[in-house]
Amino acid sequence: MIGDINDKFYFLYERERLKVEKKLGKLLKDRNPASLYMPGSYILEGGGKRLRPLLVLFSSKAVNGKFSSAYNAAIAVELLHNFTLVHDDIMDNADKRRGRITLHKKYDVNTAILVGDSLLSVAYESLLKDCNNIAQPVFAAFTKGLVEVCEGQSMDKDFETKRNISIEDYILMIEKKTAAMAEMCCKIGALLGGGSYKEVNALSNFGKSIGIAFQIQDDLLDIIGDEKEFGKSVGGDLVEGKKTYLFLKAFETAKGEDKRKLQSVIDRKGIKQNEILIYRLLYEKLGVIEDAKVEIKRYTTKALKSIQVLQNEEDKDFFTWLANSLIKRNK
Amino acid sequence: MIGDINDKFYFLYERERLKVEKKLGKLLKDRNPASLYMPGSYILEGGGKRLRPLLVLFSSKAVNGKFSSAYNAAIAVELLHNFTLVHDDIMDNADKRRGRITLHKKYDVNTAILVGDSLLSVAYESLLKDCNNIAQPVFAAFTKGLVEVCEGQSMDKDFETKRNISIEDYILMIEKKTAAMAEMCCKIGALLGGGSYKEVNALSNFGKSIGIAFQIQDDLLDIIGDEKEFGKSVGGDLVEGKKTYLFLKAFETAKGEDKRKLQSVIDRKGIKQNEILIYRLLYEKLGVIEDAKVEIKRYTTKALKSIQVLQNEEDKDFFTWLANSLIKRNK
Numbered sequence: 080m081i082g083d084i085n086d087k088f089y090f091l092y093e094r095e096r097l098k099v100e101k102k103l104g105k106l107l108k109d110r111n112p113a114s115l116y117m118p119g120s121y122i123l124e125g126g127g128k129r130l131r132p133l134l135v136l137f138s139s140k141a142v143n144g145k146f147s148s149a150y151n152a153a154i155a156v157e158l159l160h161n162f163t164l165v166h167d168d169i170m171d172n173a174d175k176r177r178g179r180i181t182l183h184k185k186y187d188v189n190t191a192i193l194v195g196d197s198l199l200s201v202a203y204e205s206l207l208k209d210c211n212n213i214a215q216p217v218f219a220a221f222t223k224g225l226v227e228v229c230e231g232q233s234m235d236k237d238f239e240t241k242r243n244i245s246i247e248d249y250i251l252m253i254e255k256k257t258a259a260m261a262e263m264c265c266k267i268g269a270l271l272g273g274g275s276y277k278e279v280n281a282l283s284n285f286g287k288s289i290g291i292a293f294q295i296q297d298d299l300l301d302i303i304g305d306e307k308e309f310g311k312s313v314g315g316d317l318v319e320g321k322k323t324y325l326f327l328k329a330f331e332t333a334k335g336e337d338k339r340k341l342q343s344v345i346d347r348k349g350i351k352q353n354e355i356l357i358y359r360l361l362y363e364k365l366g367v368i369e370d371a372k373v374e375i376k377r378y379t380t381k382a383l384k385s386i387q388v389l390q391n392e393e394d395k396d397f398f399t400w401l402a403n404s405l406i407k408r409n410k
Numbered sequence: 411m412i413g414d415i416n417d418k419f420y421f422l423y424e425r426e427r428l429k430v431e432k433k434l435g436k437l438l439k440d441r442n443p444a445s446l447y448m449p450g451s452y453i454l455e456g457g458g459k460r461l462r463p464l465l466v467l468f469s470s471k472a473v474n475g476k477f478s479s480a481y482n483a484a485i486a487v488e489l490l491h492n493f494t495l496v497h498d499d500i501m502d503n504a505d506k507r508r509g510r511i512t513l514h515k516k517y518d519v520n521t522a523i524l525v526g527d528s529l530l531s532v533a534y535e536s537l538l539k540d541c542n543n544i545a546q547p548v549f550a551a552f553t554k555g556l557v558e559v560c561e562g563q564s565m566d567k568d569f570e571t572k573r574n575i576s577i578e579d580y581i582l583m584i585e586k587k588t589a590a591m592a593e594m595c596c597k598i599g600a601l602l603g604g605g606s607y608k609e610v611n612a613l614s615n616f617g618k619s620i621g622i623a624f625q626i627q628d629d630l631l632d633i634i635g636d637e638k639e640f641g642k643s644v645g646g647d648l649v650e651g652k653k654t655y656l657f658l659k660a661f662e663t664a665k666g667e668d669k670r671k672l673q674s675v676i677d678r679k680g681i682k683q684n685e686i687l688i689y690r691l692l693y694e695k696l697g698v699i700e701d702a703k704v705e706i707k708r709y710t711t712k713a714l715k716s717i718q719v720l721q722n723e724e725d726k727d728f729f730t731w732l733a734n735s736l737i738k739r740n741k
Contacts, residue, residue: 115564166527170520189501189567192523196497197560199530203553207546214545215538222534229528233446236520 088400092133095146099132102154107201118186118194119201122161125177130293130405131156134264135271137401138282141386141394144272151208152271155221156264158202163228165195170236199225209271217270224263231256238322242345249327250291258290281388285398288382292375293405298323299371300408302359317358320349324374328367337361379406419731423464426477430463433485438532449517449525450532453492456508461624461736462487465595466602468732469613472717472725475603482539483602486552487595489533494559496526501567530556540602548601555594562587569653573676580658581622589621612719616729619713623706624736629654630702631739633690648689651680655705659698668692710737 103123107116132153139149167173168181169191175181183191203221210217234252238244265286269279301316302325316323330341340361344350350358362368379402389395434454438447463484470480498504499512500522506512514522534552541548565583569575596617600610632647633656647654661672671692675681681689693699710733720726 112561112564112568114568115561162527166523169523188519192497192500192526193560193563193567195523196493196526196530197557197564199527200553200556200560203534203549204557207550207553211546214549215542218534218545218549219538222531222538225531226528226535229524229531230443230446232524233443233528236524237443237445 086400088397091397092401095133095136096129098150099129099136099153099157100126102150103157106154106205114190115194115197118182118190119198121185122165122182122194122198123157125161125179127177129157131160131260131264134261134286135268137394137397138265138268138274138286139272140268141282141389141391141398142269142272142274142278143391144268144274149209149268149271151205152210152217152267155202155206155209156224156260156267158198158205159221159225159228160260162195162198162202163232165191165198167232169195170232206267213270217267220263220266220270224260227255227259231259239320239348244322244327246324246327246331249322249324253291253294253324254287257294258287261290261293262287277388281385284385285382288378288385289402289405292378292382292402295324295371295375295378296406296408298325299368299375301325302362303368314352314355314359317344317350317355318352320344320347325362325367325371328370329362329365332365332367332370333361337365375406379403417731419728422728423732426464426467427460429481430460430467430484430488431457433481434488437485437536445521446525446528449513449521450529452516453496453513453525453529454488456492456510458508460488462491462591462595465592465617466599468725468728469596469599469605469617470603471599472613472720472722472729473600473603473605473609474722475599475605480540480599480602482536483541483548483598486533486537486540487555487591487598489529489536490552490556490559491591493526493529493533494563496522496529498563500526501563537598544601548598551594551597551601555591558586558590562590570651570679575653575658577655577658577662580653580655584622584625584655585618588625589618592621592624593618608719612716615716616713619709619716620733620736623709623713623733626655626702626706626709627737627739629656630699630706632656633693634699645683645686645690648675648681648686649683651675651678656693656698656702659701660693660696663696663698664692668696706737710734 104120106123107120110116135149135153135156136146140146164176165182168176169183169188173181174184181191182194186194203218206217206221207214231252231254234248235256238248238252262283263286265282266279269282274282298316301313301323304313317326326341326344330338333341340358344358382402383399386395386398389398435451437454438451441447466480466484466487467477471477495507496513499507500514500519504512505515512522513525517525537548537552538545562583562585565579566587569579569583593614594617596613597610600613605613629647632644632654635644647657657672657675661669664672671689675689713733714730717726717729720729
């Protein structure tokens with residue numbers, strides 16, 4: 080899914096990803112009422128990189144824990160992630176997710192609201208199975224992730240109509256909407272693996288920084304991504320008038336006619352399909368594609384620096400591989 | 411709010427209710443983003459009996475715990491309850507709740523989805539504050555309540571289109587949708603108060619039985635309630651074609667023309683406003699109003715029987731007063 084097939088870490092990642100995939104596939108199958116859990120299963124079969132559960136598992140391993148002590152927690156974070164996707168897709172009125180029909184389009188909005196809620200309920204249920212004597216800090220971390228993802232989503236919605244958004248506002252929003260979740264995954268994994276305070280902190284910071292890099296990369300891929308690989312239409316963020324890292328950086332940098340062009344994206348709440356190339360060229364002229372790459376690199380370097388306290392070299396190498404794979408990804 | 415003003419338990423209940431009310435009023439006031447927490451505050455200001463948080467507090471007290479050890483948990487269950495109300499109101503396309511405009515009508519559906527989610531996130535956050543060394547069982551009970559309320563809501567939605575629903579199906583549905591929550595409130599209170607296994611069980615069972623009685627009473631009030639007091643239109647369940655305890659009991663009992671009349675409620679998915687009296691008279695003829703009263707009494711007696719293991723007579727008297735007040739309530 081990510082990385083080079085010739086890499087040994089690729090196999091390790093894939094081996095664990097397939098285990099997670101299998102567990103997710105079975106999770107809701109025999110539960111009742113089917114009206115609730117069948118649509119839930121549909122969502123969980125949607126595939127994806129499964130990055131969040133894998134962060135849990137490898138963070139556990141990195142503090143000398145076992146994968147097996149964190150599978151339920153890994154499932155929990157993926158359920159939490161899917162809860163957000165189901166509800167976000169309603170709010171965005173999205174038709175497709177990972178190339179498949181969104182839940183509220185396949186069923187209806189009411190079903191999607193309730194199935195989202197239910198995925199979250201099963202997430203907590205699953206998390207409980209892995210945390211016996213350290214339930215308090217694990218639940219605290221998980222809940223903090225949930226609180227922040229709601230706040231981040233609210234900020235993101237606010238941005239649609241707000242006119243003056245700074246890069247700082249944007250970073251705070253993605254810290255909450257994307258990075259807090261990655262931070263939480265690493266923290267929970269490290270806690271369940273029995274990590275020291277220092278290790279838990281190091282991995283949490285890794286998750287947070289990699290989460291920010293991941294989101295800016297996502298914004299970048301909207302402009303430079305390969306449509307078939309990325310799974311979304313290139314330029315889609317511009318068409319929707321989304322205030323991405325690139326857009327805000329461009330708006331901050333531009334002057335005169337360029338600034339007016341960008342202002343019109345805000346005023347018109349997006350651009351037409353046939354204008355995408357014009358704006359891509361503008362982004363290139365203003366250097367924001369390069370700026371985004373620099374920021375992604377900066378946050379990735381920060382992430383890797385924070386895990387230098389880990390003891391095992393192979394674990395450090397794994398996270399380095401993972402971070403670099405995410406930078407190089409095209410979907 | 412409930413009970414007779416001349417009763418000492420009324421004052422005790424009111425004293426604690428007002429404390430809960432005050433805490434709820436302040437809870438989200440200074441949090442950001444305001445776009446998320448202002449609508450959340452609007453919901454929490456809606457008043458109500460606050461039965462669920464009070465069950466937490468008095469269950470804690472009944473096992474020799476302190477009220478003060480369970481306020482955050484009390485807030486948590488009220489937040490969870492309000493999360494379900496906000497999402498249920500979207501699903502029912504309800505205009506009003508406790509005499510006030512519903513959240514999705516005051517704002518919009520997207521805001522209401524997200525605010526509901528956020529109330530749940532703050533519920534877990536609040537719960538965390540009260541459970542230190544017994545986080546695992548408290549979180550397990552709370553999460554079980556959440557899982558079941560989602561399942562119950564899904565079953566309730568299924569009932570709208572299902573044709574053959576038995577009284578047993580109905581009881582299972584309200585066990586999940588209403589009773590599981592009351593059961594959870596009592597259990598959490600008892601756990602936080604340091605109750606023995608026997609006490610926790612007794613109070614959980616009290617909550618479950620009282621929850622079932624409460625829901626059948628709610629169904630009954632739709633037919634015999636005082637409109638102004640009840641806060642909903644009398645006969646509303648019939649107009650909407652809801653399969654309540656009374657309707658299902660009537661359908662089970664009726665024969666011939668009566669049965670056809672009831673069948674037409676299912677076929678037409680509800681009745682007209684001017685038919686309410688006809689159906690009320692049919693209910694009386696079939697004896698289902700009396701049947702409902704008997705069932706309410708039966709579950710209330712069961713509830714009171716289960717708490718006989720409590721040591722303090724005054725606590726038993728309080729719960730007896732509470733159970734009787736709920737039976738006598740008209741809203």
